Amino acid sequence: SVGTQVRSVHAGNVDVPDFSYYRRTSTKDPTSDNRASADSRNAFSYVLAGGLGVGGAYSAKTLVNQFLSSWSASQDVLALAKIEIKLDEIPEGKNITFKWRGKPLFIRHRTAEEIEQCRAVDPASLRDPQADEERVKDAEWLVILGVCTHLGCVPIANAG
Numbered sequence: 001s002v003g004t005q006v007r008s009v010h011a012g013n014v015d016v017p018d019f020s021y022y023r024r025t026s027t028k029d030p031t032s033d034n035r036a037s038a039d040s041r042n043a044f045s046y047v048l049a050g051g052l053g054v055g056g057a058y059s060a061k062t063l064v065n066q067f068l069s070s071w072s073a074s075q076d077v078l079a080l081a082k083i084e085i086k087l088d089e090i091p092e093g094k095n096i097t098f099k100w101r102g103k104p105l106f107i108r109h110r111t112a113e114e115i116e117q118c119r120a121v122d123p124a125s126l127r128d129p130q131a132d133e134e135r136v137k138d139a140e141w142l143v144i145l146g147v148c149t150h151l152g153c154v155p156i157a158n159a160g
Contacts, residue, residue: 087141095142104146115139 020028026037073081083100085107090096095108110118118132136142 106144108142
């Protein structure tokens, strides 16, 4: 029957391990007032909780940093993203085409006449109404990135 197989703890037939070796001496006596050592025990609990909080926050920060760094570009992609161009090798009135991130990059060393001609154009007549001064950092240099889906818009050198 079921009644003979149930072991009851209250009957005294189960050995309970003695953990008094691990207890602090101030809390071993069950009749003593433990309020005097409560502050030190609470301090230990607070230090432990604070340490775990700091450790958890640091672990979470590290995990988030690693996750976000996995989204960043790899070294080979970053290598393609950087090019160095010696502008002093481009003569005035000429342009040179470079490849940057798989797209053509056009750099033109503009003459004074070309700069004045571009500044004389009314921005309202343009498809993207923006003055020449807003489009370039240095009026002497025109830097254009060629982005075209059908590759038919690549300008011909010195054709206008």
